[in-house]
Amino acid sequence: MAEARTPLLEVRGLCKQFPGVRALHEVALELHQGEVLALIGENGAGKSTLMKILAGVQPADSGEYLIESEPVRFQNVRDAMAAGVALIHQELNLAANLDLAANIFLGREPNQFGFFQNKNIHNEAAKFLKRVGLDLPTDTLVGNLPIGKQQLVEIAKALSCDARVLIMDEPTSSLSQTETETLFEVVHDLRRQGISIIYISHRLGEVKELADRVTVFRDGENAGDLAKDEISHDAMVRLMVGRDLSEFYDRQIHSPGKVVLDVEQIRTPEHPNTEVSLKIHAGEIVGIAGLVGAGRTELLQTLFGVTPALGGTIRMNGELIRPQSPRDAIAAGMALAPEDRKLHGLVLPMTVRENASLASLKRDQNKGLLNFPAEEAVAEEAVEQLQIKTPHLEQVTRFLSGGNQQKIVLGKWLALTPQLLMLDEPTRGIDVGAKREIYRLMEKLAGEGMAILFVSSEMEEVLGMADRALVMHEGRIAGELARNELSEQAIMQLATGTPLAA
Amino acid sequence: MNKNTLGIFGLLVAIFAITALLNDKFISAYNMQNLIKWSSLYAVMSIGVAFVIITGGIDLSIGSVVGLVAVVLAYQLKVKGIDPGQAIITTMCMSLLIGLIHGLLITKAKIQPFVVTLCGLLIYRSLGRWLTDNQSLGPVPLEDDKGYANIDTINSLDQIFSGKIAITDSFNLPTPALFLLALGIAAALFLNRTIWGRYLFALGNNEDGARYSGINTDNMKIIAYVICSFMAGIAGILFAFELDSVQPAQTGEFYELYAIAAAVLGGCSLRGGVGSILGVVIAAAVIRLIYNSINMLGISTHLEFGILGIVILLGVMADEFLKRYSAQRAAAKQKES
Numbered sequence: 001m002a003e004a005r006t007p008l009l010e011v012r013g014l015c016k017q018f019p020g021v022r023a024l025h026e027v028a029l030e031l032h033q034g035e036v037l038a039l040i041g042e043n044g045a046g047k048s049t050l051m052k053i054l055a056g057v058q059p060a061d062s063g064e065y066l067i068e069s070e071p072v073r074f075q076n077v078r079d080a081m082a083a084g085v086a087l088i089h090q091e092l093n094l095a096a097n098l099d100l101a102a103n104i105f106l107g108r109e110p111n112q113f114g115f116f117q118n119k120n121i122h123n124e125a126a127k128f129l130k131r132v133g134l135d136l137p138t139d140t141l142v143g144n145l146p147i148g149k150q151q152l153v154e155i156a157k158a159l160s161c162d163a164r165v166l167i168m169d170e171p172t173s174s175l176s177q178t179e180t181e182t183l184f185e186v187v188h189d190l191r192r193q194g195i196s197i198i199y200i201s202h203r204l205g206e207v208k209e210l211a212d213r214v215t216v217f218r219d220g221e222n223a224g225d226l227a228k229d230e231i232s233h234d235a236m237v238r239l240m241v242g243r244d245l246s247e248f249y250d251r252q253i254h255s256p257g258k259v260v261l262d263v264e265q266i267r268t269p270e271h272p273n274t275e276v277s278l279k280i281h282a283g284e285i286v287g288i289a290g291l292v293g294a295g296r297t298e299l300l301q302t303l304f305g306v307t308p309a310l311g312g313t314i315r316m317n318g319e320l321i322r323p324q325s326p327r328d329a330i331a332a333g334m335a336l337a338p339e340d341r342k343l344h345g346l347v348l349p350m351t352v353r354e355n356a357s358l359a360s361l362k363r364d365q366n367k368g369l370l371n372f373p374a375e376e377a378v379a380e381e382a383v384e385q386l387q388i389k390t391p392h393l394e395q396v397t398r399f400l401s402g403g404n405q406q407k408i409v410l411g412k413w414l415a416l417t418p419q420l421l422m423l424d425e426p427t428r429g430i431d432v433g434a435k436r437e438i439y440r441l442m443e444k445l446a447g448e449g450m451a452i453l454f455v456s457s458e459m460e461e462v463l464g465m466a467d468r469a470l471v472m473h474e475g476r477i478a479g480e481l482a483r484n485e486l487s488e489q490a491i492m493q494l495a496t497g498t499p500l501a502a
Numbered sequence: 503m504n505k506n507t508l509g510i511f512g513l514l515v516a517i518f519a520i521t522a523l524l525n526d527k528f529i530s531a532y533n534m535q536n537l538i539k540w541s542s543l544y545a546v547m548s549i550g551v552a553f554v555i556i557t558g559g560i561d562l563s564i565g566s567v568v569g570l571v572a573v574v575l576a577y578q579l580k581v582k583g584i585d586p587g588q589a590i591i592t593t594m595c596m597s598l599l600i601g602l603i604h605g606l607l608i609t610k611a612k613i614q615p616f617v618v619t620l621c622g623l624l625i626y627r628s629l630g631r632w633l634t635d636n637q638s639l640g641p642v643p644l645e646d647d648k649g650y651a652n653i654d655t656i657n658s659l660d661q662i663f664s665g666k667i668a669i670t671d672s673f674n675l676p677t678p679a680l681f682l683l684a685l686g687i688a689a690a691l692f693l694n695r696t697i698w699g700r701y702l703f704a705l706g707n708n709e710d711g712a713r714y715s716g717i718n719t720d721n722m723k724i725i726a727y728v729i730c731s732f733m734a735g736i737a738g739i740l741f742a743f744e745l746d747s748v749q750p751a752q753t754g755e756f757y758e759l760y761a762i763a764a765a766v767l768g769g770c771s772l773r774g775g776v777g778s779i780l781g782v783v784i785a786a787a788v789i790r791l792i793y794n795s796i797n798m799l800g801i802s803t804h805l806e807f808g809i810l811g812i813v814i815l816l817g818v819m820a821d822e823f824l825k826r827y828s829a830q831r832a833a834a835k836q837k838e839s
Binding site for chain 2: 304306325326327330331336338343344345346347348349350354358359361362365368369370399412
């Protein structure tokens with residue numbers, strides 16, 4: 001069996017530290033030839049960091065990295081490629097304005113004295129495109145291809161560099177159902193050709209279908225491995241969260257109160273031709289699921305006034321509002337913890353105190369003058385209530401961990417006691433401990449009557465936290481699932497545009 | 503005082519001490535008066551541009567605004583014989599309007615600050631030349647000049663804007679220093695003690711982050727440009743009274759570069775979000791001091807720009823290295839804990 005052979009790729013005792021975060025600790029991983037290894041774990045478990053180390057994007061602090069039992073030390077992506085390890089990014093790195101052949105040989109154009117030798121690259125490119133099942137003219141512009149095909153081009157590009165190990169980072173997160181199926185076929189094909197694949201995904205259904213073996217990470221450490229016949233949904237989840245799910249997502253269902261947010265037929269600038277309607281009650285936790293690009297973040301941003309609605313009505317507590325800026329939305333009692341904490345949630349170079357008080361400065365002002373005692377109190381309250389781990393209030397937020405940063409964002413809003421709290425990927429890049437605290441906080445706030453609307457790409461989070469889930473597909477709400485109807489399968493079906501079977 | 507301000511203050515003291523040691527005429531009352539006067543004039547402009555730089559923007563039109571304000575003021579007083587108080591109000595309104603237009607173009611029309619204010623630099627300069635047919639003229643009548651209405655008022659305004667207050671028998675404090683003191687304190691209070699000051703720092707560091715926190719970032723940026731042009735306007739009036747003759751083509755030329763240099767040397771980052779008024783004021787004084795020292799020490803004046811450039815470059819480099827060093831130490835500390 002595979003276990004007896006020397007692994008093609010192996011790491012042992014790998015450690016990586018970022019300021020304020022222990023990303024990887026004594027991590028081990030093995031990959032055999034022709035194997036599909038699924039790497040799973042919650043956000044912030046260290047998967048992406050490991051992938052970047054494997055692919056030469058960043059070095060490890062310590063530990064061994066062996067390819068065919070030979071220790072290697074990659075300085076950059078080029079080194080990794082030369083050793084046959086290629087990373088297929090979540091965000092594709094293709095030049096949209098170039099054709100297929102040019103993209104595949106980008107940076108390695110056959111040339112003489114700097115002049116293109118154009119003849120062969122089209123034939124060569126066609127060869128690699130065929131291996132990923134793409135039968136397209138090699139002079140097609142990449143920008144004209146749908147995202148699923150672009151991904152295949154990216155894979156073909158890796159193959160053209162003699163890649164033996166392909167690392168796929170959430171390859172299906174923005175693919176339609178058909179595109180996903182095509183990708184699966186390609187993965188099976190590549191395995192037959194002897195290519196090894198490390199497959200990172202949040203979709204446990206996919207993992208079950210594709211993987212020969214599963215390695216689970218939790219909090220930057222190995223949480224366990226599952227052989228082919230041990231792979232099951234429950235086993236994976238148990239390893240990922242480290243305990244039973246029911247304990248992790250400690251939910252009590254509150255009887256929903258009055259309608260807090262009532263949205264009718266609004267259109268977002270991102271999807272101007274689709275209308276979205278929804279209602280959220282006090283004390284309710286509503287999750288929005290869907291694929292990347294389904295318009296979930298855009299919906300929250302429109303409600304919050306970042307990108308004002310093109311049409312339709314928004315009512316808060318029955319009152320019609322037209323948020324043209326976050327300021328308007330905040331005045332109406334909304335708050336948003338945005339998806340990108342570092343870009344939108346915090347002012348990173350500023351301190352815990354300055355960030356926690358930023359939204360409430362105006363309320364606490366003394367004729368325009370800063371009210372320092374009130375500001376201090378707001379920050380202290382946030383640190384205490386949310387158990388933010390910071391040496392002091394004057395700590396610059398850049399140096400805090402993702403979990404603590406997110407808590408500061410939440411603390412900033414809780415100081416204003418909003419009626420509707422919107423959370424976009426509330427636990428992305430956060431360790432399990434902080435994650436649990438954020439779930440507890442959501443539960444507590446809902447218990448106190450706050451309406452909570454959250455967007456999540458983590459299936460488990462939606463299944464575990466939502467009283468009700470709205471599933472979005474191509475800008476519209478494809479379906480609504482009550483708590484007792486929630487299942488990974490139902491969500492995936494709606495998210496990929498397949499109507500639910502009656 | 504933060505580290506950066508302390509550093510620039512050290513530089514000021516060092517150059518001062520060296521020049522004083524090498525030339526005993528340096529610490530004469532006359533030279534000190536001049537140094538204080540010119541430092542004050544430069545510092546007023548520099549404070550203004552610091553606001554814009556803190557938001558992450560830039561204002562290249564300052565020199566032309568100084569020139570236009572000086573020209574328009576002199577024109578009103580000499581050619582039109584308008585009531586001097588009214589003339590000053592008109593010119594101040596003009597500079598506020600210029601700032602408002604800059605702000606609106608940058609935030610609402612979303613044109614880059616560099617482009618908006620570069621065009622401003624060209625436009626205001628040519629407006630002044632066109633208005634006066636490029637003839638030099640002074641706001642204050644020279645002794646034999648009878649061509650002014652309201653001579654008495656003008657002379658008393660001259661005492662305010664370009665006067666001297668006797669401190670000792672030989673040393674007189676130039677009044678622009680008082681303007682700097684008042685404006686500097688007001689600016690520092692605004693930046694550090696009001697919610698709007700905090701908003702400026704927040705949006706300079708992360709505009710989206712500030713907006714998502716409910717700050718009206720557009721309005722705050724407009725305010726920064728208005729403050730900048732307002733300060734340039736005040737500087738323009740001070741310069742007009744200081745100079746016997748305002749030259750439409752030259753007055754204020756390149757001043758935006760001195761102001762930006764002072765702001766940067768004083769600790770503002772062109773990336774936005776950082777800056778201290780005290781640092782900027784000291785840096786403006788350093789720039790004037792360098793000029794003065796070059797003269798005092800008999801160094802060829804052709805080297806003025808070169809020396810200035812090297813000092814600013816070294817200052818900013820030292821600051822950058824210090825920052826990196828302390829960031830590394832903070833990261834190392836973090837790792838240990």
